[in-house]
Amino acid sequence: xxxxxxxxxxxxxxxxxxxxxxxxxxxxxxxxxxxxxxxxxxxxxxxxxxxxxxxxxxxxx
Amino acid sequence: xxxxxxxxxxxxxxxxxxxxxxxxxxxxxxxxxxxxxxxxxxxxxxxxxxxxxxxxxxxxxxxxxxxxxxxxxxxxxxxxxxxxxxxxxxxxxxxxxxxxxxxxxxxxxxxxxxxxxxxxxxxxxxxxxxxxxxxxxxxxxxxxxxxxxxxxxxxxxxxxxxxxxxxxxxxxxxxxxxxxxxxxxxxxxxxxxxxxxxxxxxxxxxxxxxxxxxxxxxxxxxxxxxxxxxxxxxxxxxxxxxxxxxxxxxxxxxxxxxxxxxxxxxxxxxxxxxxxxxxxxxxxxxxxxxxxxxxxxxxxxx
Numbered sequence: 542x543x544x545x546x547x548x549x550x551x552x553x554x555x556x557x558x559x560x561x562x563x564x565x566x567x568x569x570x571x572x573x574x575x576x577x578x579x580x581x582x583x584x585x586x587x588x589x590x591x592x593x594x595x596x597x598x599x600x601x602x
Numbered sequence: 603x604x605x606x607x608x609x610x611x612x613x614x615x616x617x618x619x620x621x622x623x624x625x626x627x628x629x630x631x632x633x634x635x636x637x638x639x640x641x642x643x644x645x646x647x648x649x650x651x652x653x654x655x656x657x658x659x660x661x662x663x664x665x666x667x668x669x670x671x672x673x674x675x676x677x678x679x680x681x682x683x684x685x686x687x688x689x690x691x692x693x694x695x696x697x698x699x700x701x702x703x704x705x706x707x708x709x710x711x712x713x714x715x716x717x718x719x720x721x722x723x724x725x726x727x728x729x730x731x732x733x734x735x736x737x738x739x740x741x742x743x744x745x746x747x748x749x750x751x752x753x754x755x756x757x758x759x760x761x762x763x764x765x766x767x768x769x770x771x772x773x774x775x776x777x778x779x780x781x782x783x784x785x786x787x788x789x790x791x792x793x794x795x796x797x798x799x800x801x802x803x804x805x806x807x808x809x810x811x812x813x814x815x816x817x818x819x820x821x822x823x824x825x826x827x828x829x830x831x832x833x834x835x836x837x838x839x840x841x842x843x844x845x846x847x848x849x850x851x852x853x854x855x856x857x858x859x860x861x862x863x864x865x866x867x868x869x870x871x872x873x874x875x876x877x878x879x880x881x882x883x884x885x886x887x888x889x890x891x892x893x894x895x896x897x898x899x900x901x902x903x904x
Binding site: 563565566567569570572573581584585587588591 | 603604606609637639640643646698702706
């Protein structure tokens with residue numbers, strides 16, 4: 542029981558406390574990464590279509 | 603903790619704009635066609651790769667950046683981004699830009715892009731910058747590669763024409779940066795970066811600026827001689843080159859002091875405009891379909 546409390550306290554000490562400002566910046570960064578990844582996916586999709594061209598439809602079904 | 607804007611600042615957006623423009627010209631003047639989407643992808647990869655090497659440069663140089671007025675407010679010395687965040691950011695973008703270029707455009711362009719990032723980070727930033735006054739002469743190659751990468755994105759190879767585009771920026775870099783170093787001499791002296799004026803003195807630097815300018819102008823005329831630029835380019839380039847030589851001459855002949863700073867600032871500002879115009883002319887000729895038209899066609903009776 543005592544050990545558990547100690548463990549809990551240590552954990553509490555080590556956890557960084559985020560300020561409102563830091564949380565806002567982290568949110569901005571997360572959004573920037575999300576948009577970049579979405580853009581990359583879109584780019585790969587569009588280039589794939591461009592490279593395949595008409596051959597997308599030209600296959601035996 | 604940095605926000606997204608601080609990380610964007612790590613990419614050196616102002617340097618990136620010239621890189622994107624020269625790469626675009628490389629793509630435009632290369633023979634053969636390229637789908638606009640592929641061309642856009644190549645430009646994006648070059649821009650991100652250049653930005654990534656900028657971030658890695660800021661990571662490595664954070665100690666001296668903190669001491670120079672011009673660079674003290676960069677994200678790392680200002681404490682907005684940690685060095686390890688910048689290193690990770692630069693490394694990830696380097697890998698992504700090279701792999702994307704390889705998969706979506708071609709592997710020759712990807713290999714050139716990888717080599718450019720390596721050259722800027724390892725050869726220039728880590729090895730030469732703090733050791734020799736020839737740092738920006740050799741390191742200038744990193745800034746000269748983008749049009750070559752653009753050319754390779756279209757043709758899948760390297761040629762004498764793309765090497766000429768490389769050579770123009772390569773020869774332009776020393777007078778451009780030494781003009782800056784002349785009026786920023788104190789900054790570099792303070793942090794011990796052996797720029798030419800710090801090591802060899804201002805007089806020698808002015809002489810070297812003149813010599814490199816004399817070598818630069820004929821190199822810019824090579825596209826006309828080799829036949830991938832026309833009379834419009836060659837004529838305008840000769841006139842622009844005369845202006846460059848006049849300003850370099852003024853720098854060479856002035857004595858150290860305020861007059862020298864003024865002349866160096868003039869050459870520095872003109873050098874940026876000059877490179878932009880030289881590449882704009884190549885682009886304009888290509889867009890107007892004049893690149894194959896020599897002086898004979900434009901001037902009757904010649």
